[in-house]
Amino acid sequence: MPTLLVAHHTPSPATQELLEAVLAGARHDAIDGVEVVVRPALTCSEVEVLDADGYVLGTPANIGYMSGALKHLFDRIYYPCLEATGGRPYGLYVHGNQDTGGAVRAVEQITQALGWQPVAAAVTVMGAPERDDLDACTELGGTVAATLAEGL
Numbered sequence: 001m002p003t004l005l006v007a008h009h010t011p012s013p014a015t016q017e018l019l020e021a022v023l024a025g026a027r028h029d030a031i032d033g034v035e036v037v038v039r040p041a042l043t044c045s046e047v048e049v050l051d052a053d054g055y056v057l058g059t060p061a062n063i064g065y066m067s068g069a070l071k072h073l074f075d076r077i078y079y080p081c082l083e084a085t086g087g088r089p090y091g092l093y094v095h096g097n098q099d100t101g102g103a104v105r106a107v108e109q110i111t112q113a114l115g116w117q118p119v120a121a122a123v124t125v126m127g128a129p130e131r132d133d134l135d136a137c138t139e140l141g142g143t144v145a146a147t148l149a150e151g152l
């Protein structure tokens with residue numbers, strides 16, 4: 001069974017709402033046969049990244065960049081996962097209060113170097129999440145999970 005790894009840094013109620021919306025999409029009844037593994041970025045191991053078939057990454061924007069927690073995950077997995085994980089699908093959501101551009105660019109630069117394939121545009125949410133924001137996160141989780149379910 002394919003595995004979707006949701007690796008996230010969730011430091012606040014707003015970011016928790018986004019995570020829950022992503023998981024609702026990833027675990028939707030209409031998607032069969034995908035195991036969803038959820039890990040805070042700081043606890044996620046290299047082996048869990050190697051063992052997964054696709055990824056949803058979630059982070060707040062911090063000082064114009066991704067969170068240190070997600071960056072630390074990339075620092076640990078980059079070389080161990082470089083050969084094995086190229087081509088795998090992923091999605092990204094970023095929460096911020098002013099400007100998420102630098103965080104999105106930073107994640108996209110590293111995932112591109114790893115050879116991971118975006119299957120949806122990054123979802124960016126500013127401030128208190130509204131219904132549309134949560135729906136976009138649910139769609140993101142569902143899109144990556146469905147990609148794995150279909151073996152794409």
Ligand SMILES: Cc1cc2nc3c(=O)[nH]c(=O)nc-3n(C[C@H](O)[C@H](O)[C@H](O)COP(=O)(O)O)c2cc1C
Binds near residue numbers: 061097
């Ligand atoms: C040290 C620090 C740096 C931050 N830098 C940015 C930033 O560059 N851009 C941005 O949009 N938000 C920034 N934020 C806001 C966080 O992204 C936000 O606090 C986080 O997504 C959680 O959202 P909440 O505080 O509304 O719950 C920063 C927050 C902190 C604590």
